[in-house]
Amino acid sequence: MRRKINVAKVDGAAERALASRFSVHGFPTFFLVDGWKTYKFEGNRSKESLTQFALNGYEKEEPVAFLFGPFGPVGTLRSFLMRSGNWAVGLYETLTKDKGFSPLMAMAILCVGGLTCGLVSIIVVGLLFLPKAKLD
Secondary structure (H helix, E strand, O other): OOOOOOOOOOOOOOOHHHHHHOOOOOOOOEEEEEOOEEEEEOOOOOHHHHHHHHHOHHHHOOOOOOOOOOOOHHHHHHHHHHHHHHHHHHHHHHHHHHOOOOHHHHHHHHHHHHHHHHHHHHHHHHHHOOOOOOOO
């Protein structure tokens, strides 16, 4: 049986949200993604061993637990938090460098914006899950 294997190279230092989602702690790190299952390669990093792992060696390994895997809730949350942090740092740099705000004023804007978004989220979630009065 012939199997088509797509290979991707990702710069984990530049794509920190993706690296965080896959729990990458060192480079190089290799993963095989088969549908919703993810397998981490732990063997010798030679062309032959990687090819063997990709063709059928991964079937002998346990996949990464879905809960903590890149497509599970923990991986998705990690990615969201990393993207949010990168966005906040980018906004801070825009406010200080491009808009001319002082660092203290930029941080105040970010803190007030974050608190406002947090409070609105809490209110919306609270209203969605508010117990309904029974009309008998």
